[in-house]
Amino acid sequence: MLKKTExxxxxxxxxxxxxxxxxxxxxxxxxxxxxxxxxxxxxxxxKYCACGLSKNKxxxxxxxxxxxxxxxxxxxxxxxxxxxxxCGQSKSKPFCDGSHRTL
Ligand code: FES
Numbered sequence: 001m002l003k004k005t006e007x008x009x010x011x012x013x014x015x016x017x018x019x020x021x022x023x024x025x026x027x028x029x030x031x032x033x034x035x036x037x038x039x040x041x042x043x044x045x046x047k048y049c050a051c052g053l054s055k056n057k058x059x060x061x062x063x064x065x066x067x068x069x070x071x072x073x074x075x076x077x078x079x080x081x082x083x084x085x086x087c088g089q090s091k092s093k094p095f096c097d098g099s100h101r102t103l
Pocket of ligand 1 (some may be wrong): 046085
């Protein structure tokens with residue numbers, strides 16, 4: 001069970017999907033941060049979580065399989081620091097656009 005901290009809140013998301021030929025409908029707790037993930041990235045293909053279910057955020061861990069969602073795939077061309085949205089409100093996902101400041 002996730003716990004609310006100063007920089008996160010927990011919200012319920014409804015899920016309805018099938019996995020291994022079994023239908024699943026229910027709710028899951030999803031961490032909603034109030035700040036971005038600041039990551040130093042080396043060049044290469046990065047897969048960032050889009051569904052909110054990954055246990056390795058901001059990266060995809062495959063938890064989205066069966067939900068109909070897909071990870072954000074980003075090619076990082078040179079080493080740099082990036083801000084990845086943690087609140088889910090950015091209009092330029094997976095990157096932070098400052099929308100978390102309105103939460
Ligand atoms: S964390 Fe900054 S817009 Fe979501």
